[in-house]
Amino acid sequence: MLDENKLQQLLFECAEQRQAALSELYTLTSPKLYGVARRLLQSHPQAAKALQEAFVYIWYRAFEYTPDQGRPFAWMTSIVRNQAFRLMRLETSQEKRNHLLLGEREVYMRNDRFFDEYHARSNPLLKELQECLDELEPSQRHAILLSYYYGYSQYEMVNKLKHPVGTLRAWIRRGMKRVRSVCDAYQ
Known part of the structure; x- marks a missing residue:
């Protein structure tokens, strides 16, 4: 007692x-x-x-x-x-993210497109975003999607991509700079 x-x-x-x-x-x-x-x-x-x-x-x-x-x-x-x-x-949210990521990764790896054509046609903003993402190097695109779309923390990204955090930060920073410049050109 x-x-x-x-x-x-x-x-x-x-x-x-x-x-x-x-x-x-x-x-x-x-x-x-x-x-x-x-x-x-x-x-x-x-x-x-x-x-x-x-x-x-x-x-x-x-x-x-x-x-x-x-x-x-x-x-x-x-x-x-x-x-x-x-x-x-x-744990539940990580399992959901991992499940989502596995499904998206299969599509992503197969044709290097983030949005399928149906969704891109139905929403012009998605089409623009896909075009901006297409301008990035694959490593930058992947790091940005993991961070901003899937919500991975830097620690989770390091474990997932097997690259140092400094490298991932640089990919995201350079990728976002490139996305801004490309998207500004679309407007």
Whole structure:
């Protein structure tokens, strides 16, 4: 059984940035909090990640805890749950993006066209955008589409394209400069 008074005192000490308090708080509560994350996420790596992120949050936000909000362990449990739900949403959106990307990549690799002809004919702006994108080098076009259309972060792009972040930034910067100049010529 957890001593709520002890947990409350440790949270107050964490608010004062005492690392020993965080360490003791982790030792006392992590097994039960891990169980909460594990039940929600059904995965050891994801549960461990949620727990880690929850304790980082607790470390930086311990000053927000007040006893009138409820018991300390309940407050910490809600943080772990929120982190677990955030990871679930992130995983779902990444799976959707990856699924979309695989489908789009097949079309993209097959004919190096981003929009199919039907959509380009039905929307003149898409046709213009496709013409602007056609002016780019394939590496620039791919980096821009991953970043702006699919919403990939720089870290995700590095993992996906296997190029350094500086290279990807340069491709995007040069590609966007080229798109602006080409699209300005269309207007």
